[in-house]
Amino acid sequence: MTGSHPATTVIDALLDSAARTPDRSAFHVIERSEDTFSLSYADVCHLIAQSVSGLAAQGIDAAERVVVVLPTSRDFLSVYLGCLYAGVVPIVAAEPTTGDTSRYSAHLGRLVAHAQARRVITTPELAAVLTPSLPVPVTTPDALRGTPVPLDAPRATPTSLAHLQATSGSTGVPKLAMIRHGNIVANVRAIAEAIRGTADDTLVSWLPLFHDMGLIGISYALQARIPMVLSDPVNFLRNPMSWLHWMSRFRGTLSPAPSSAFHICARVARRRPPKDLDLSTWRVALCGAEPVHEGTLSEFQAAFGPFGLPETTLRPVYGLAEATLAVTISDVTRPYAVDRVDAEAAAAKGYAEPRPSGDPRTTAMMCVGPVVPGHTVRVVGPDGKPLPDRVIGEIEVAGPSVIDGYLPEPDDTPATGADGADGTDGTGEEPFKGPDGHLGTGDLGYLVDGELYVTGRSKDIVIIAGRNYVPDQVERFVESVTRSPRTPAVVAVGVRDATLHTEQLHLLLDERLAEGRDRQEVTGQVSRALDEAFGISGVTYHWVPRAQLPRTTSGKIQRHLCRKLIEDGAIGAASAASSAGTTDRATDGSAPRAAAPVSRRA
Structure with missing residues (x-):
């Protein structure tokens, strides 16, 4: 891990960076207006100090919860990091994507009730729409901008809740995963070791901050003490190629994205070949959050290899909110690997039998790599026992990044222990983890020589x-x-x-x-x-x-x-x-x- 000494929370790392190198670049924020704002570590601490003052003035105390609905911006950094410093627990929610504000208000109301949030913090425009329909006060970043207070010791500790992360809900109703400060530090340190992070890295991200892949990126940059280029996702949606121009302009070395983003950029490049790009510094492109397709990665490499993109850059990964973010990351020293297996054997036998690539019965499985350092991953059968290589079963993960459980619904009766920390899911109905600390992910896959291949969701089979x-x-x-x-x-x-x-x-x-x-x-x-x-x-x-x-x-x-x-x-x-x-x-x-x-x- 880069940096002068270990930090127990990302806020500790930020305060240490501000004390040692106050003028060093922390963020380049590209807001929805496409204006870019450079923030030093001292600037970030000033924004935090204002929000901490405002949270206190509004009577929002440590361990209380707020829902944050803001675009990627300086305001977002001020509110989110201010909450982390003060020990207030934010839940970052998506902005409305349609004009149906009544449905959105109802959705947000359910989230507020589930989280038992004290406030909703959003833009002035959205505040005017939401205030009449929500059961809690709605405030804005401007209203939270108080007189800066001295930043001494953060209220939060490694065991404190950092934020609540909504799970994807791809197979059911989203839950709120309880992410603690210690989970975040453990995961970003493991990621840094897996990708061989250095002090010379620059992280570029346009990912939405209500998604863990985007939000944890902020913590990664602060803990690794590297600059981050942070863009509003709307800028990518307007012009997908802007992502690659930021990589070229800022000499980015790290940038994660879902498989669909690589696919979109390859398509755009075929229609309108880009100019003046230099992607030679792009060292690691983590590709996850959705199934990774071999064709997508090969098309992206073919489109942007001529602009210096190294053949080892594209890295399929596997992760989930319940493990904070990353579980496995493929080897950054070699091109991504593909396993070609017999499709019918996988269905009939639950066995990934290798086949030659030209066989019509072959299906391609992407290698998502070994488990990140300090963690374990295994594939088990219905009896919970580990399976041999190439036998398909449920993926289980254990380690310091794996959370204690989900936030219980307000009507549930929590089991003994704070926030499900006794190993239950917070409802007292069933254990969240097994007796040996492994979490059943609900995902299916198989191992080969310690490297994981994900085949799908058990509920989707x-x-x-x-x-x-x-x-x-x-x-x-x-x-x-x-x-x-x-x-x-x-x-x-x-x-x-x-x-x-x-x-x-x-x-x-x-x-x-x-x-x-x-x-x-x-x-x-x-x-x-x-x-x-x-x-x-x-x-x-x-x-x-x-x-x-x-x-x-x-x-x-x-x-x-x-x-x-x-x-x-x-x-x-x-x-x-x-x-x-x-x-x-x-x-x-x-x-x-x-x-x-x-x-x-x-």
């Missing part, structure tokens, strides 16, 4: 006549067969068939997949390929507009809601209304093949 099919593998396969220029363009879900007493595969296809082609021709091609590679037949297809697919705030497809739309008939009705024949049965119409059942975790 499609079970057809006893075979387990991972939706993400099916989706990537179909996108490859149809030569989709965009991803995600396919959603695979299993729907119970009462007649056959098994699940049936339903594919939701982006309408743009059939542009210039006959839809029956496309579905016929997919049916033949699925039968050959996976042994799946009797598929039902639904052509849908991209905007109709339910997603989390971080953009992940919510398959459980897609399944509900199918079961309720909402998908078919909406599609049929827009175009005739938009819901097509597989051409053979036959039932799924029978197969020997495989063991799986309930």
Whole structure:
């Protein structure tokens, strides 16, 4: 870890940096206006001192909670870091994305009630809209800007709650993970060791701060004592290539992003080849938060390799909010690795059997690397016992980054111990971790020589006549067969068939997949390929507009809601209304093949 001595919280590290190098650059903040503001460590401490004063003036004490709804800005840094210093617990929420403020207000009201928050802190414009409908006072960063107070010892300790992080909710209702200061320090130190962080690094991020991948980046920069270029995500959405220009302009060495961002930039580069880029300093590009596709990374490398992007930069990773952020990071000294396995063997046997790349039954699995230092990861069967290499099971993780549990709902009766620290999930219903401290992630995968390959979510698994099919593998396969220029363009879900007493595969296809082609021709091609590679037949297809697919705030497809739309008939009705024949049965119409059942975790 870089820096002069270890710090027990990121605020300790910030105060130490301000004392030793007050004029050194801490942040370049690119706000939504696209204006850039440079902040030294002394500047950041001044902003914090103002917010700490304002929080005290409004009677918000340590351990109390506030909901923060702000764009990426100097105001955000002032409020968020001010809360961390004062021991106040922030919950960073997404801004409204549509004009339906009544629905957004209701959502925020539920979050306030769940967190039992004392205040909502937001922009003046949004405050005017939210104030009449929320049960707690709504305030603004300006109202919190008090007379700066001296910053001495932070109120927070490693065991104090730092913030509450909403989980993605891709398989259900989001929960609030209790992230402690000690969890954050442990995770960012482990990340720094895994990526071989140095004092010469510069972190560039435009990721939304309500997402852990964006928010923990701030802590990483402060703990590592390196400058951070922090942009509002709206700037990326307006012009995705701005991300790469920031990397070039600021000589960025580190920058994380979801797989979809790399895909978008590669597409834009094909249409409008960039100029005047120098990506030779980009050392580590962590790629996670959603399934990582081999095609996406190869396209990105092909597009930007000519601009100096090293072949070892792109790094598939695996993480989750319950582990603060990172769990595994692939080796930064070599190009990313791909394991080609037999798709049918994975479904029928739960075994990742290697196959040659040219075999039509092959599916590609991305290596997400070994567990970060100081932690352990294992793959277990239904009995909880570790499985041999290449056998697919549930991924479990343990270590100092793994949280104690989720914040209990206000109506729940917490078990003994503060905030579920006794090892329960806070409701007293079931242990959050196993007796040996390992957390069951609900994700499926396998290990090979200590490196992890993630195959999907256990709750998303499609079970057809006893075979387990991972939706993400099916989706990537179909996108490859149809030569989709965009991803995600396919959603695979299993729907119970009462007649056959098994699940049936339903594919939701982006309408743009059939542009210039006959839809029956496309579905016929997919049916033949699925039968050959996976042994799946009797598929039902639904052509849908991209905007109709339910997603989390971080953009992940919510398959459980897609399944509900199918079961309720909402998908078919909406599609049929827009175009005739938009819901097509597989051409053979036959039932799924029978197969020997495989063991799986309930």
